[in-house]
Structures are given as structure tokens and as C-alpha cells.
Amino acid sequence: MDTLKVRDAGDVEQAVRAALAGEQPLEIIGHGTKRPIGQPMATNALLDLSALNAVTSYEPNELIITVQAGAPLADVLSLIDSRNQQFAFEPVNTASLLGTPKLGTIGGMIAAGLAGPRRVKAGGVRDHLLGAHAVSGFGDSFKTGGRVVKNVTGYDLCKLLAGSWGTLAVMTEVTLKVMPRPESERTLVLRGLDDIAANRAMTAALGSPFDVSGAGHLPNSAFRGPQSGLGGLGDPQAVTLLRLEGIAASVVHRADALAKLLAPFGQAEIVADAASSSIWNSLRDVEPFAANGPLGAWPVWRIVCPPASGGALGQQLSRDTGGDVIYDWGGGLIWAALPPKPDAHAALLRQRVDAVGGHASLLRASVEVRRNVDVFHPQQRGLAALSERVRRSFDPRNILNRGRLVRESPA
Amino acid sequence: MAVMMPASDQAVLGRRDKIVAALRAIVPGEGVIDSPAEMIPYESDGLMAYRQPPMVVVLPDTTEQVSQVLKYCFEQGIKVVPRGAGTSLSGGALPLEDGVLLGLGKFKRIREIDYDNRVVVTEPGVTNLAISQAVAHAGFYYAPDPSSQIACSIGGNVAENSGGVHCLKYGMTTNNVLGCEIVLISGEIISIGGKSAETSGYDLMGIITGSEGLLGVITEITVRILQKPETARALMVGFAEVEAAGRCVAEIIGAGIIPGGMEMMDRPAIHASEAFVHAGYPLDVEALLIIELDGPGVEVDELIGRVEAIAQNSGSTTCRISGSEAERNLFWAGRKAAFPAVGRISPDYLCMDGTIPRGALPTALARIRDLSAKHELGVANVFHAGDGNLHPLILYDANKPGEMERAEAFGADILRVCVELGGVLTGEHGVGIEKRDLMPEMFSEIDLNQQQRLKCAFDAQGLLNPGKVFPTLHRCAELGRVHVHGGKLAFPDLPRF
Numbered sequence: 049m050d051t052l053k054v055r056d057a058g059d060v061e062q063a064v065r066a067a068l069a070g071e072q073p074l075e076i077i078g079h080g081t082k083r084p085i086g087q088p089m090a091t092n093a094l095l096d097l098s099a100l101n102a103v104t105s106y107e108p109n110e111l112i113i114t115v116q117a118g119a120p121l122a123d124v125l126s127l128i129d130s131r132n133q134q135f136a137f138e139p140v141n142t143a144s145l146l147g148t149p150k151l152g153t154i155g156g157m158i159a160a161g162l163a164g165p166r167r168v169k170a171g172g173v174r175d176h177l178l179g180a181h182a183v184s185g186f187g188d189s190f191k192t193g194g195r196v197v198k199n200v201t202g203y204d205l206c207k208l209l210a211g212s213w214g215t216l217a218v219m220t221e222v223t224l225k226v227m228p229r230p231e232s233e234r235t236l237v238l239r240g241l242d243d244i245a246a247n248r249a250m251t252a253a254l255g256s257p258f259d260v261s262g263a264g265h266l267p268n269s270a271f272r273g274p275q276s277g278l279g280g281l282g283d284p285q286a287v288t289l290l291r292l293e294g295i296a297a298s299v300v301h302r303a304d305a306l307a308k309l310l311a312p313f314g315q316a317e318i319v320a321d322a323a324s325s326s327i328w329n330s331l332r333d334v335e336p337f338a339a340n341g342p343l344g345a346w347p348v349w350r351i352v353c354p355p356a357s358g359g360a361l362g363q364q365l366s367r368d369t370g371g372d373v374i375y376d377w378g379g380g381l382i383w384a385a386l387p388p389k390p391d392a393h394a395a396l397l398r399q400r401v402d403a404v405g406g407h408a409s410l411l412r413a414s415v416e417v418r419r420n421v422d423v424f425h426p427q428q429r430g431l432a433a434l435s436e437r438v439r440r441s442f443d444p445r446n447i448l449n450r451g452r453l454v455r456e457s458p459a
Numbered sequence: 460m461a462v463m464m465p466a467s468d469q470a471v472l473g474r475r476d477k478i479v480a481a482l483r484a485i486v487p488g489e490g491v492i493d494s495p496a497e498m499i500p501y502e503s504d505g506l507m508a509y510r511q512p513p514m515v516v517v518l519p520d521t522t523e524q525v526s527q528v529l530k531y532c533f534e535q536g537i538k539v540v541p542r543g544a545g546t547s548l549s550g551g552a553l554p555l556e557d558g559v560l561l562g563l564g565k566f567k568r569i570r571e572i573d574y575d576n577r578v579v580v581t582e583p584g585v586t587n588l589a590i591s592q593a594v595a596h597a598g599f600y601y602a603p604d605p606s607s608q609i610a611c612s613i614g615g616n617v618a619e620n621s622g623g624v625h626c627l628k629y630g631m632t633t634n635n636v637l638g639c640e641i642v643l644i645s646g647e648i649i650s651i652g653g654k655s656a657e658t659s660g661y662d663l664m665g666i667i668t669g670s671e672g673l674l675g676v677i678t679e680i681t682v683r684i685l686q687k688p689e690t691a692r693a694l695m696v697g698f699a700e701v702e703a704a705g706r707c708v709a710e711i712i713g714a715g716i717i718p719g720g721m722e723m724m725d726r727p728a729i730h731a732s733e734a735f736v737h738a739g740y741p742l743d744v745e746a747l748l749i750i751e752l753d754g755p756g757v758e759v760d761e762l763i764g765r766v767e768a769i770a771q772n773s774g775s776t777t778c779r780i781s782g783s784e785a786e787r788n789l790f791w792a793g794r795k796a797a798f799p800a801v802g803r804i805s806p807d808y809l810c811m812d813g814t815i816p817r818g819a820l821p822t823a824l825a826r827i828r829d830l831s832a833k834h835e836l837g838v839a840n841v842f843h844a845g846d847g848n849l850h851p852l853i854l855y856d857a858n859k860p861g862e863m864e865r866a867e868a869f870g871a872d873i874l875r876v877c878v879e880l881g882g883v884l885t886g887e888h889g890v891g892i893e894k895r896d897l898m899p900e901m902f903s904e905i906d907l908n909q910q911q912r913l914k915c916a917f918d919a920q921g922l923l924n925p926g927k928v929f930p931t932l933h934r935c936a937e938l939g940r941v942h943v944h945g946g947k948l949a950f951p952d953l954p955r956f
Contacts, residue, residue: 069943109713110816132715167656174662175634186941190909191902196814197627198846198886200620200669201894201901202928203910204633207665216661228715251575257598257686259754298758305755354654356575380656407659425659430649435660437916442909444941453660 050093054100057181057189057220063095064218064447065187073450076214078118078153082160084146086213086452087423088415097155100220108133111226112178112195117155117219124154128226136227137172138164138332145348145412147339155219161211162350164332165262165291168254168377174210176225182209182217185443195223208438214449216442230293234303235262235324236316237281238288243267243375246288247359249313250378253290254355256309258302262291262328263378265359267366270336270374277330280323288313291328336374337385339412343372346385347392347413353406355380361404368400369393394421401425422455462509462550462892464926467557471537475514478537482517482559485527490565492516501542501560505607506550506893508809508863513540513554520565522640522648522678529676530646532559538922539644541672543583543615546607548810549891551619551671551927561676563614569593570679576654578637580681583614587621590682599684602629605887606795614677620669622887624720624794627845628753629685631887633668640679641667644918653681666913671889672924674917688753691719692763693787696770697744697777701725704746705820707773708844711750711766712817718766719753721845722794725824728801728839728852729793735800738793741777748844749790797841798852805837805854809866813877814886817847826876827851834869836862848886849877875900890928898930907931912938 052063052074067074075091077083078098097118104114108131115124121139128134140162141151158180163172170176179193192205208216238249246265253260271284281287290310292302307316319327330336337343353361358379366373371386371393386393392413401408407425410418427435436454440446471478475493483491492498493515502510519525532539538558545552554560566582569590573580574597579590587608591600604623605611611621617639622631629635638652651667652658667674698704704723711718724732724740724747733740740747748770752762763780770778781787793800801808815823824840831838837854851873855866874884874894878901884894898907907929914921915935925932 065943068941107816107818109709110818111712112816161657171630171634172657174665175630184909188905188909190906192906192909194814194881194883194901196816196847196882196886198622198631198814198843198848199883200622200631200887200889201883201885202890202898202907203666203913204620204669205666205910205913207633207662207668208913210665211657211662228717231715255574255577255686257689257755259688294754295758295761297761298755301755301757352655352657352659354573354576355656356573377656405653406655427660428650430647431651431660431663434643434649434916435663438661438663438666438913441912441916441939444939 051096052093053096056100057183060095060183060218060220061187061189064183064185067093067447068187068445071445073447076218076449078156079120079150081146081148081150081152082142082156085160085411087455088419089449090451091449095218097218098153103127104221112223113226114195114221114223115154116221117153119154120151121154121157122151129229132229133226134229135176135224136166136170137176138166139173140164141333144338145334147344154222158210158219158222159212159214165264165328165376168263168380169259169261170227174207177206177210177222178225179223180206180209180219181221182219184217185445185447189220193223197225213452215439215453216448218448232296232299232321233291233293233324234299235319235327236290236303236306236310237319238310238314238316239283240285241265241288241313242286243359243363245313246286246375247356247379249288249310250290251356252309253306254378256306258292258306259294260290260306261293262289264289264331265375266331266336267373269372277326277335280319281327289327289331291324331374331376334374334383336372337383343385346371346388347417348411349384349386349397349408350411351382351384351401351406351408353380353382353401353404357404358382361400361406365397365400368396390417391421392417398425424453462895464555465932467555471557472514478535479515481531482515482528485531486517486519486524490518490520492518501554501562504542504545504547504550504552506548506553506891509550509553509892511554511556513560514557516560516562518562518565522642525561525642525676525678526646526648528559528561529642529644532922533644533646536920536922538925540924541618541676543612543618544586544610546611546615547619547889547891548812549885549889549893551889551891553892555926563612566614566678573654574599577684578654578681579684580679581613583677583680584612587611587613587616594684598686600687601682602635602685603632613680613682617668617677617680618670618672619889622848624722624843627721627843628717628719633665635683636664636668636680637683638664638681639667639677641675641677643675644923671891671928673914673928674923688719689755690759691751691753691787692759693749693751693781693790694763694766694770695779695790696748696750696775697741698746698774699744699776700774701746701824702821703774704748707748707770707775708820709818710769710773714765714769716762716765718750718845720749720751722749723747723842723844724794724797725840727837728797728841731800731804731839732793732797735803736792736796738789740793744776749794794841801839801852801854806856806858809853809855809870811849811851811853811870811873812885812888813874813882814846814848815877815880815882817844819880819882820844820847823849823876823880827873830869830872834865836866836869847882871897892927895928896930908933908938915939
């Protein structure tokens with residue numbers, strides 16, 4: 049397979065135009081850490097953006113950073129961390145889940161659109177992407193958005209690029225919002241709740257005025273493997289986790305008030321600062337289902353659903369399949385590792401997820417399984433047709449990551 | 460009218476009676492308005508310098524009726540202008556002579572309040588404030604709060620991606636909407652998103668939000684609601700120089716503090732507001748900041764102290780801290796009444812809406828002052844300083860020949876300055892007709908073509924709200940053409956591995 053290593057947006061334009069002329073679809077990669085996600089693609093050349101890796105500008109007082117799409121996420125995170133700032137949406141590091149070596153690039157982070165626990169408070173990747181330069185499937189560089197937060201000038205194409213898995217345009221440079229890193233954090237830990245009760249506790253916490261910035265639940269079974277970040281939790285029994293962040297005095301006050309509110313669910317223990325943050329990193333990165341752990345060979349689904357229906361849905365799924373689930377976003381995000389099966393339990397799982405108005409993507413599975421399953425949630429016919437028209441408005445010849453999002457229907 | 464609208468379709472106008480009858484068959488009774496006198500309220504929106512009676516007004520009250528109206532217009536090639544409460548400041552709901560004005564005013568019902576999932580499912584004609592009021596007894600509210608919130612509809616908020624004084628901390632409409640039911644011009648009803656945090660597939664909700672009525676007609680919206688902060692307090696800080704106020708804003712953000720709101724007013728705005736509401740604003744300062752901190756009492760108290768220290772270090776000359784809700788509301792009263800206050804000192808004013816990087820505030824103000832001299836018109840400045848969103852109010856008298864044109868030229872110059880300083884044409888009011896012809900200041904033809912292609916995916920005939928947002932209209936077939944550059948097959952410059 050040809051690899052085209054581009055150095056600037058002009059190179060990307062040339063590569064896409066050549067691909068159009070030769071009718072050769074391109075697979076777009078940064079570090080390639082998320083290549084195992086999606087339908088197996090019908091591409092035969094790689095467009096490698098990893099050399100497009102400069103930080104164009106970083107203005108901490110403006111709360112923005114502009115970087116080229118191939119910039120290593122790890123470097124950008126450490127740069128903004130040096131100024132006590134962060135991406136508030138907590139990008140998921142898929143390395144441990146997928147068994148890939150690196151954290152990936154900024155472009156990959158945006159194209160995947162996977163946000164961590166703080167999404168309940170701070171929003172997702174799409175809420176923090178302010179502007180982008182990209183090359184469409186027409187082979188033209190275009191820009192959208194800007195370098196300011198408040199902007200309604202023209203259609204907000206950034207929203208489409210986030211989570212588009214490289215199927216609309218090749219991002220070359222992006223501007224992201226950064227936010228101050230909270231001065232301190234505390235996690236309330238409730239022990240021994242079943243999934244339904246945990247869901248209720250999280251609902252009560254998120255419906256309180258205490259500004260909860262993370263609400264997750266790990267059933268007993270989540271502790272069967274080696275636990276780097278969760279080890280500090282001690283006893284291997286179910287834990288419900290509620291995070292509070294901010295200035296120290298406020299966090300102490302809110303932790304106290306929240307513990308009182310949640311007293312009917314049990315006595316809350318408190319985990320602070322570094323220990324707290326390592327718990328949330330583990331949950332964010334789905335460590336209980338790590339590729340090198342006991343469930344490493346199981347397919348993993350990412351289910352997004354109305355948060356208050358998460359507990360019942362997850363519990364039912366694990367009972368029906370003998371699988372394991374963990375919860376984030378107060379129940380609104382379920383990671384489900386299910387015992388291997390040729391369809392990864394897609395039919396059953398999608399039926400249950402549809403019933404509560406959610407959607408599910410198969411984020412980890414073998415190529416064989418992904419060939420036979422809709423990796424991303426099938427949409428209603430009208431919505432699917434509209435989405436396809438939107439895709440074609442960016443890439444009419446289907447040059448970019450052809451076939452990654454939607455499975456070719458069997459002839 | 461300085462802005463050219465698409466030419467009227469005489470064939471459509473010739474069939475007006477037939478069209479009115481067909482619409483009556485879909486929406487019975489008072490839902491179709493065709494008498495000139497009764498159509499007067501629909502001639503303009505909040506941008507009142509522009510007026511145009513529509514061909515006919517339709518006020519459906521079910522999604523099915525909306526679908527049938529659009530399908531009929533689609534099949535007959537009739538233009539449609541959607542309208543919410545008509546509070547747009549950019550002319551987004553300005554009718555067309557040969558177009559159907561589709562009002563959503565009858566969609567006034569909140570369909571569901573779901574506290575467990577922290578969402579409200581509502582029809583688009585419900586006002587922004589009514590959503591907050593409906594959930595207030597449970598301690599919740601809907602965060603985006605445009606200053607027209609008492610009147611503006613949530614459907615219009617989605618169409619315009621409305622902001623407000625609190626969006627620095629809580630985001631704009633797009634960050635607070637989870638799903639919608641939208642009717643395409645073909646009449647097809649599509650449901651997007653819902654009570655989940657994310658939609659499946661491409662984020663079409665994100666593209667519909669802020670699309671200014673060009674992509675579809677929204678008939679239901681699911682919004683996120685939040686618990687009200689425990690408490691809020693405000694500081695009112697005066698500065699002898701605008702630069703010092705700008706520095707103060709940058710340093711508060713730089714210190715990692717995100718206030719609930721951070722507003723700036725310049726001397727003319729301070730004086731006009733003080734004369735109107737007597738909020739106790741200092742009159743001997745060049746710039747006034749109102750900074751609101753919200754959260755638990757202990758947090759607010761601590762942050763008030765930190766902000767006060769930063770203000771002093773930045774050279775503030777006066778500082779008052781609200782000691783009660785009444786006092787906090789009084790601080791805000793002047794700011795919130797700034798527009799009508801300016802209306803008292805000038806027969807007419809034009810409200811602009813650019814955004815600049817925060818750090819460019821002093822430069823922008825100096826440039827606006829120069830432009831004021833050049834165009835010989837006064838200006839009062841009100842800013843959402845926290846997010847760099849400027850609202851210069853250009854003072855003019857429409858009865859004096861040429862003043863309105865000068866005011867518009869002044870406004871265009873201000874927006875060019877915004878773009879030049881790294882900002883954008885509109886922060887929250889939308890492009891509409893007002894900023895349409897300035898779009899090339901910010902976007903190349905390629906950028907605009909890509910946006911119009913997206914429009915084509917929703918409305919290939921360009922029947923929905925034509926003449927808004929885009930300075931030139933292209934045919935979708937022409938935009939969709941791929942130009943293959945056969946000679947560049949080899950791209951020899953690219954290293955291969």
C-alpha cells in the first residue's frame with residue numbers, strides 16, 4: 049500500500065486531487081492508533097499526516113490553541129498542562145483498549161470524537177473545536193469557524209468534522225478551546241450498589257446543584273483484571289464514583305453536601321487529588337477492558353443512551369450475554385465487553401439500545417466481526433439518506449476513508 | 460433597501476390566489492393570513508430598518524401541517540421563510556414578496572419535562588424564558604439567556620445559535636441542545652438525537668443549530684437543563700482607561716477563573732444607562748466591568764476576593780461588590796437596559812455584533828473611536844468582554860438624509876476591523892441579510908461553496924430562506940461538480956515510503 053507523507057495543506061490538496069484523478073480512495077492516518085475502529089475500509093493508499101505536527105499558536109489568556117492535525121496529542125496535552133490548562137472534554141486514550149502503543153494525534157482525537165467523564169459538565173470534543181482548516185473530497189482547502197468561542201458566522205462545519213472518522217475532509221489545522229485545570233478534586237465513593245441503585249445515585253448527584261463533573265459506576269466484575277488506576281479503591285466490589293472539581297474550599301463544601309444528599313445510598317468515602325484523578329483516567333480509558341487484560345479478546349461496545357435508563361440497560365445486557373459493563377456519564381455512556389460471538393451480540397444489543405432511544409458502536413472487534421456487523425449504529429432511513437447527502441457534499445467521489453462508517457449492504 | 464434580495468418569481472405571484480387556497484386546505488381557519496393589513500406584523504423582524512410584506516402567512520399548529528405546507532411549496536417551487544418570534548437582529552426572518560412566511564408561533568407547548576435525564580422536550584414556539592420558568596420550582600433552568608429571552612422563541616434560538624451574557628461559562632445554544640425534529644423542504648420529517656448526550660452518526664444537530672432557517676423547519680427540540688448555582692454575586696469595577704479594563708479581563712481568565720458573566724461598557728454606554736435606570740454606575744470612568752461569579756457561597760466569596768485583587772492590580776479606580784440579590788440585580792439592570800437607554804439618547808441606533816480575541820479589546824475600541832470620527836456618528840459600546848463579543852451601538856437619525864447609509868457603512872467597517880483583529884463577523888446575532896454581503900471578508904469563495912454544498916444536501920432547489928447568509932447563490936449542480944486535475948497524477952513532490 050502506498051503511503052503519502054504530507055508536509056503541508058498544499059500536499060494534502062495534491063494528494064486528494066491525484067486520488068480523485070486516479071479514483072484511488074485514501075485512508076487518512078495520524079499515528080494510526082484508531083485504525084482498528086470502523087468498518088474495514090476499501091482504500092489502497094495511506095495519507096499520513098504525522099509530519100503536519102506543529103503547534104501554530106498557543107494563547108493561554110485567550111483559552112485557545114491552534115495546532116496542525118498531525119500534532120501528537122501527548123505533546124499538546126503536556127504543553128497546555130504546563131500552563132495549568134486542559135481539554136475540558138477529557139479525550140479518551142484508546143491505547144489500552146485497543147492495544148496500540150501511542151496516544152495518537154490531535155486530528156485523530158477530533159475525528160474520533162471520544163470524550164471522557166467530564167462530558168456531563170463540559171461537553172464533548174464537538175463543543176471545544178472552534179475552527180478548522182481542512183481539505184474536502186473535492187481536493188480544495190477550506191476553513192470553517194474561527195479562533196474565538198462566540199461565533200455564528202456561517203454553518204458550523206466544525207460540528208460535522210468532530211466525530212466524522214475522517215470521512216468528510218482531511219483536517220490540516222484546528223483551533224481548540226482550552227480551559228483552566230481545576231485546582232483540586234475529590235471523588236465520593238459509594239460501595240456495593242447494584243447497577244440500578246447506582247444509576248439512581250448518579251441521577252441524584254447530577255441533578256443536584258453541586259456541579260458534579262464525573263459520575264461513573266464499576267460493578268464488581270470490573271475488578272477482575274490488573275488495575276493500574278483503580279487499585280487504590282481497595283476492596284474489589286462495586287463502586288459508584290462522583291467527582292467534584294474546583295477551588296479547594298468549594299470542593300470540600302460540595303463533597304460534604306453531596307455526601308449528605310446521597311446518604312440514602314450509603315456512607316460515602318472520599319478520595320482526593322492524585323488518587324482521584326487516576327481513578328477517572330482509568331474509567332475514561334476503559335482500563336477494565338484493556339486489550340492485555342482478562343477480557344482483552346472480547347468485543348467492546350460503546351453505548352450512548354438517556355442517562356437515567358443506563359442502569360437497567362447495562363444490567364440487562366450483562367445478564368443476557370454474560371458480559372461486563374461499566375458506566376460513565378451518570379449512566380449515559382456504557383462500555384460493554386461481551387463474550388465473543390460472530391456478530392458480537394449486535395442484534396440483541398441494538399434491539400435493547402433502540403428501545404431506550406440510544407445508539408451503540410462496536411469500538412473493538414476483529415476484522416472478521418467488523419465485516420459482518422454495522423460498527424456504527426444504523427440510522428432511520430430518512431436520517432441515513434440525509435447523512436449520506438451531507439457526506440457527498442464534502443466528498444462526492446467517496447475518496448476519504450471509503451466505507452469506514454457505513455457497511456456496504458450485502459448484494 | 461441596501462440589500463438585494465432574490466428576484467421575485469412573477470409566475471408564483473400570478474398564482475397567489477391558488478396558492479392561498481391550497482394552503483387553506485392544509486391549515487384551516489385563521490392559520491392562513493393573506494390580507495395586507497393583517498400581514499403587517501410579519502413585515503419585519505428585530506432588524507426593523509428592513510420591511511417586506513410576504514406573499515402569504517401560514518401558521519400551522521402540527522408537524523403534519525408543517526410537512527404538508529413544505530411539501531406543497533417544494534412541489535410548486537415556492538420560497539419559504541420560517542419565522543419564530545421575529546426577534547432576529549440580523550433580518551433572518553425578513554419575508555420575501557413571492558414567499559410563504561411560515562410562522563411557528565402556534566407551537567407553544569412544552570411536551571415533556573424529564574428531570575432524571577435533565578432535559579425538556581419542547582415545541583419551538585415556547586419562549587426561552589418559559590423553559591426556565593417551567594423547571595424553576597425544581598431548581599433547574601435553561602442556561603443560554605439572550606437578552607430578548609422574555610420574547611424570543613427556543614426555535615429561533617436554535618436557528619440562530621443564540622448566546623447571552625452567561626455563555627462564557629455555560630455555552631451557547633449549540634452546547635445546550637440535544638436533539639430535534641426537523642421537517643425538510645421536501646416535507647420529510649426527520650428526528651435527530653434525543654435525550655442522549657450525543658447523536659449517532661454525523662452531528663447534524665450541530666449543523667442545524669445556527670443554520671438560520673436555511674436547512675429545515677424545526678418542530679420539536681430537546682434541551683439540556685441545569686441546576687441553578689447556589690448563589691451569585693457581582694462586582695462592578697470602574698477603570699480610568701479602557702486598556703486597564705481589557706487587561707483586567709485577560710488576567711481574570713489567565714488566573715483560571717471563568718466568571719458566570721463578564722460585561723464591559725464604555726463611557727457613552729455607562730452614561731446612557733445610568734441616566735435611564737440609576738444603577739449607581741460611576742460617571743467618571745472610561746470603562747465599567749460587571750463581573751459575576753456563581754456557585755456555592757464559599758467558592759463565590761473566595762473568587763470575589765481574587766477578582767477584586769486582580770482588578771486593583773490592573774488599575775481599577777472604583778470597585779463595588781454586591782451585598783444582596785437586590786444590589787446584584789441593580790448592577791445588571793443598567794447593563795440589561797443599555798439598548799433602550801441608548802434609544803433614549805438617539806432617535807435610532809444600529810446594534811453590531813462582532814467577536815474579537817479578548818486581548819484585542821483595547822485596540823478594537825480605539826479603532827471604533829477613529830471610525831466614529833470618520834463617519835461622524837456617535838457610538839456607545841457594550842461588550843460581552845469575557846468572550847470578546849462586541850455590541851457597538853451606532854447612533855443615527857433615520858430622518859436625516861444619508862445617516863442610515865452612513866451608519867451601515869460604519870457598522871461594516873467595525874466588522875471588517877473584527878475580522879482583521881482575528882475575530883468574526885457575528886458572535887450571536889447571525890448573518891441574516893445584515894452581514895450577508897460581508898461574508899467574503901471572512902470566507903473565501905471555496906469556503907462559502909463548501910457551506911452552500913451542505914445547504915444543497917438539505918434543500919437542493921434553494922427554496923428555504925433564500926437571500927440570507929450567502930452573498931451569491933449558486934446552483935447545486937454546479938457546486939457539486941468535481942474538477943479532476945488529470946495532469947497532476949504523479950505528485951512527484953510527495954515523499955513515498
